[in-house]
Amino acid sequence: MGSFSLTPxxxxxxxxxxxxxxxxxxxxxxLDNGMSLLNVRDFMQDIIKGGILVTAVGLDxxxxxxx
Numbered sequence: 001m002g003s004f005s006l007t008p009x010x011x012x013x014x015x016x017x018x019x020x021x022x023x024x025x026x027x028x029x030x031l032d033n034g035m036s037l038l039n040v041r042d043f044m045q046d047i048i049k050g051g052i053l054v055t056a057v058g059l060d061x062x063x064x065x066x067x
Contacts, residue, residue: 028049035045 031049031052032045035048040048
């Protein structure tokens with residue numbers, strides 16, 4: 001679910017692509033790797049990734065309301 005939220009996948013119509021899923025997974029893995037290299041604590045990594053996912057879903061919902 002996390003990788004789909006960062007790509008052109010919408011929660012309302014369920015349309016997504018394999019490329020979009022791979023792109024979202026790559027983004028999440030890059031964030032995880034970068035934060036590990038910066039010695040960010042595990043619980044903070046979870047908070048940061050969760051905040052990014054909530055923001056992505058919020059922006060998607062807001063964009064759908066304006067369309």
